[in-house]
Amino acid sequence: MIGETPVSYSQRVLLRTVTGKDAALAKTVLERAGVVAHACTSVEELAQEIERGAGALLVAEEAFADPAFRRVAAILHRQSPWSDLPVLILARPGADSMAIIDAMQMSGNFTVIERPIRIFSLISSVRTALRARARQYELRGVLEGLRQADQRKTVFLATLAHELRNPLAPLSTALSLLQRKSLSADEARPHYQMMERQVQHMVRLIDDLMEVSRITRGKIELKLEVLPLERVVADAVELSRPSLTAARHRLELVLPGESLSVRGDRVRLTQIFSNLLNNAAKYTQAGGHVTVTIDRADGFARIGVRDNGIGIPADMLAAIFDMFVQVTDAARVAQGGLGIGLTLVKSLVELHGGAVSAYSGGPGEGSEVVVTLPLATADEAIGTHSSATTADALPAEDILVVDDNHEAADSLAALLRSMGARTSVAYSAEQAIALAADAQPAVGILDIGMPGMDGCDLARHLRKDPAHARMLLIALTGWGQPDDRLRVSAAGFDHHLLKPVDTNEMLALLLRPRAVA
Secondary structure, eight states, X not given: OTTSOOGGGTTOEEEEOSSHXXXXXXXXXXXXXXXXXXXXXXXXXXXXXXXXXXXXXXXXXXXXXXXXXXXXXXXXXXXOTTOOOEEEEEEOSSSOOHHHHXXXXXXXXXXXXXXXXXXXXXXXXXXXXXXXXXXXXXXXXXXXXXXXXXXXXXXXXXXXXXXXXXXXXXXXXXXXXXXHXXXXXXXXXXXXXXXXXXXXXXXXXXXXXXXHHHHHTTOOOOOEXXXXXHHHHHHHHHHHHHHHHHTTOEEEEEOOSSOOEEEEEHHHHHHHHHHXXXXXXXXXXXXXXEEEEEEEETTEEEEEEEEOSSOOOGGGTTTTTSTTOOOTTHHHHTTOOOSOHHHHHHHHXXXXXXXXXXXXXXXXXXXXXXXXXXXXXXXXXXXXXXXXOOOOOOOSOEEEEEOSSHHHHHHHHHHHHHTTOEEEEESSHHHHHHHXXXXXXXXXXXXXXXXXXXXXXXXXXXXXXXXXXXXXXXXXXXXXXXXXXXXXHHTTOSEEEESSOOHHHHHHHHHSOOOOO
């Protein structure tokens, strides 16, 4: 069918003339002009060759009277949306025939040329038709590119929705535990630390959503740091624990006798191994066995995730990392799935300079996915296990917190007070102006997206007042695109923080030395 045309056929002209002599002459003339031409001996052959592909048709009007032309008309009618095959009709001189009139009433790209036709005019008309056809193929390429871009965006959004659900499971469990049981500070601390890690994981994924156009072009920005691999795997296990537990799988960790460090993005690496663990959990029957092995091999860290599940046929091992590919019956065993998890794993591993491969003895024999990542150098690994701490004591100065979300404003103010600051809270810009006049705060942490006078308007108002000219203004918002940052800066803010606030980042700003008024 037209639309799946091989390149070799995309610019050829199909001829169906009154006589074989006319066809031979036209073919010779066109080929001398550099045009590929094919003479058809019948209308049936013309229809067959159109199905194979053509750049234009050169047809005598007598062909329209042939009953077989109905098949040609049907082919032209069902062209792909991008395709409009040019048809040049060689008409007899004189009054228009019924064949010409009927052709003009058909839905098609018809041009009538009266014969006899001069050679120059014939060549010129054919070349014009072929240029138009070439533009149609260019349009097909554009449309295909748009289709693929839209598909990639759809895949990303589906992946994001899937990935956002994973951190919610341990968060929900920890919240239920803390609500149901009174724990000492030391007992509760690990739960709070875990919750902080999961929130950070979700924040990074939401940041990616804000940059969806960049993601669909494959431009994922990695936040690289030197990481102990066993810690990354432990985070992945924490994310995937609900899936493993629900299926009653036994998880075995085989760790090396040394700590292996890699240079990578913590969230992305965690995402890689969590996806592999989730896959193992999905494609292994209940009560199965999943093993994670970490070892060193020729300057690389080798991480294998092995299961005793449904296995992978030999002819599928190379294809399972392709988009949407699933092993036969795998979707049924896993109760659905988008088929994109391993594609995402492969892309993220390669971004880290690594490689991924799959192994299996066949159906029912289980499988193993092995990731290799470059090990961090000795110099990079120094200090990997040390962690910088930020002082949590703020100077006793007044901080104005402004947010129309009462809970967000109150909780942030409580956090600041716990660190030694004095705070006042406003739930609107108008209320903030009144409080600022009374309290003369040294710092203002302002939400941007407030109804009425928003945070940028409030910042401009405060900056106009000499009493607040030296006030440190920090924008706290969910809007983090470059244009948003420019708008915030133009309004007079000193800094821009994204919600949810990174406590250490906020503390660093508040503790930074400031000019004295």
